[in-house]
Amino acid sequence: MTFKPKTKEFTSTAGNEYTFQNVPNSKQAEIIDIGTGLQGKILNSRMMPQMLEHVVVVPSGLKMDEFETWEELEEVTTAAFNFLRTGQ
Structure with a gap:
């Protein structure tokens, strides 16, 4: 089987x-x-920068300090991590 990337909005x-x-x-x-x-x-x-670099593709190149609040940073990176693990 060949890897086929999935995306999620x-x-x-x-x-x-x-x-x-x-x-x-x-x-x-x-x-x-x-x-x-x-x-x-x-x-x-360590994990949040990994999610922003490898999983969050739009907008690309996000850094932790670009988020206005910790709450949104945590929400986005947690959702990205869950998507990475489950594909959903």
Whole structure:
């Protein structure tokens, strides 16, 4: 089987629109390894940039500090992570 990326449109509570795209399983494993600590706990300072770089494709190149609030940053990156894991 060949990997075929899926996308999903997401609108935050603040009304901003984003497009998510999944990645191949090997890249997903790499992202999870980078973004989790020794006990398997997600480390926000590492996982959020991974979601913004590899999963949030529109707008591209987002950085954590470009979000007006922590609430929206957390909402978007959590939704991106859930999409990465489930494809939904």
